[in-house]
Amino acid sequence: MQFELNAQKRTLQGSGASRRLRRAGKVPGIVYGGEAAPQAIEVDHNDLLLKLKKEAFHSSILNLVVDGKKEQVLLRDTQVHAYKPLVLHVDFQRVDSTHELHIKVPLHFVNEEAAPGVKLSGGLVNHILTEVDVHCLAKDLPEFIEVDVGALKVGENIHVSQLKLPKGVKAVQHGADDPIVVGIVGKGGGEEAAEGEAPAAA
Numbered sequence: 509m510q511f512e513l514n515a516q517k518r519t520l521q522g523s524g525a526s527r528r529l530r531r532a533g534k535v536p537g538i539v540y541g542g543e544a545a546p547q548a549i550e551v552d553h554n555d556l557l558l559k560l561k562k563e564a565f566h567s568s569i570l571n572l573v574v575d576g577k578k579e580q581v582l583l584r585d586t587q588v589h590a591y592k593p594l595v596l597h598v599d600f601q602r603v604d605s606t607h608e609l610h611i612k613v614p615l616h617f618v619n620e621e622a623a624p625g626v627k628l629s630g631g632l633v634n635h636i637l638t639e640v641d642v643h644c645l646a647k648d649l650p651e652f653i654e655v656d657v658g659a660l661k662v663g664e665n666i667h668v669s670q671l672k673l674p675k676g677v678k679a680v681q682h683g684a685d686d687p688i689v690v691g692i693v694g695k696g697g698g699e700e701a702a703e704g705e706a707p708a709a710a
Contacts, residue, residue: 511559512571515539518548526597535595539572539581542602549574549600556595560586564651567613569603580646582611603646610680612639613650617690619658625692631662637689640668641680648676657690665691 518529518536526536533553540546549572559565565583572581581600588595603609615638625631640653653671660666665688668679 510571511562511565511568512573513551513556513559515549515551515572515574517575518550521548530594530596535598537598537600539574539579539600539602542604544602547574551598553595556598557593560595563614567611567649568651569646569649570600572600580605582609605646608643608645609649610641610643611649613642613677614639614652615655615689616652617655617657619656622658623660623692625660625662625664629662629692629694631692631694633657634691634693635689636691637668637687640671640689642673642677643680644677648674650674650677653677655690657692660690660692662692662694665689 515537518525520528529536529550530553534550535553535556537549537551538546539549569580570583571578580603582603583598584601585597585599586595587597617633617635620626620633623631623633626633642653644650653673655666655671657666667686667688668681669686671679671689673679
């Protein structure tokens with residue numbers, strides 16, 4: 509999925525200027541990375557808010573058009589209001605096609621109802637992770653990674669090392685860690701849960 513976001517260069521800095529921008533329906537932001545200097549920008553609030561609701565917007569290469577000039581970026585950070593649907597600030601990082609990205613990609617779980625641990629044993633699917641850290645070049649970045657739960661029985665888990673990753677994509681390993689992504693626990697956890705694993709939260 510391709511996303512395009514229009515922006516304008518921002519010359520006025522400071523909290524007063526940012527408040528005026530927000531009152532005008534704009535979001536202050538910054539683009540950094542690559543060989544170019546960081547650039548302060550402003551984007552349309554409602555357009556950005558709409559795009560932020562789409563999962564793929566958070567893990568896709570975005571086309572940011574700043575004063576008519578297009579560059580490829582990743583969404584790196586957003587500051588949102590504590591309780592209002594209001595974006596206060598946004599950070600984008602320029603993408604270099606020759607350097608690997610380090611980014612979190614969402615996980616999509618499939619075949620949960622068909623898993624023997626659910627269908628035959630009445631177990632519960634326990635999602636430990638909903639996204640995974642990966643390294644890859646921009647051209648190989650997936651919108652999501654599919655996790656097939658269809659073969660799991662009660663007490664069985666899928667670890668990060670067992671994920672079927674697209675070509676060119678590597679999971680980021682933190683030392684010898686190999687975290688559990690998803691598992692199936694017996695109802696009420698207890699004896700049927702995987703040995704050494706805590707039961708699923710109720």
